[in-house]
Amino acid sequence: MIKNIKALFITSSMVNVDKSYETLLSRIQGDLVNASKKDSARLEIPKPQIIWVGQRTIFRNFMEFPKALRREPEKLLLYLNKELASAGYIAGERVIFLGRKEPSSFGALMERYVQDYVICPVCQSPDTRTEKAKKLGFLVCEACGARSSIKGNYA
Numbered sequence: 001m002i003k004n005i006k007a008l009f010i011t012s013s014m015v016n017v018d019k020s021y022e023t024l025l026s027r028i029q030g031d032l033v034n035a036s037k038k039d040s041a042r043l044e045i046p047k048p049q050i051i052w053v054g055q056r057t058i059f060r061n062f063m064e065f066p067k068a069l070r071r072e073p074e075k076l077l078l079y080l081n082k083e084l085a086s087a088g089y090i091a092g093e094r095v096i097f098l099g100r101k102e103p104s105s106f107g108a109l110m111e112r113y114v115q116d117y118v119i120c121p122v123c124q125s126p127d128t129r130t131e132k133a134k135k136l137g138f139l140v141c142e143a144c145g146a147r148s149s150i151k152g153n154y155a
């Protein structure tokens with residue numbers, strides 16, 4: 001780390017002799033702070049890939065979601081089935097629903113699931129896990145430590 005800053009300083013001072021070590025150092029530190037803030041707040045929600053095959057709706061990249069959100073695939077599927085009034089099933093990386101489901105509804109459903117089952121309501125961090133106690137679901141935040149109750153049944 002210190003080595004890197006020195007190396008940057010030397011390179012930079014060769015280009016611009018007016019730049020003081022302090023100015024450069026504070027700029028580097030500022031960049032580091034910004035970078036780590038961005039990383040912790042970011043949750044990459046994949047874009048659902050939905051296609052129709054005959055009278056079926058295939059959610060091609062379903063398995064990316066439980067991985068990204070760190071939730072059980074079965075729970076997420078139960079949620080989708082209830083919201084879509086369907087009986088979709090997992091087939092490899094995909095989920096197959098009977099009937100033609102509106103492709104745009106999947107993105108909205110996933111966003112709602114993230115809001116209700118993943119994001120900490122106290123600090124908005126996505127770094128959470130779920131817990132069950134006496135049949136009630138709780139969201140435990142790994143960032144701020146808050147333990148919040150979950151309203152729905154698909155935690």
Ligand SMILES: [Zn+2]
Nearest residue numbers: 120123141144
């Ligand atoms: Zn939190």
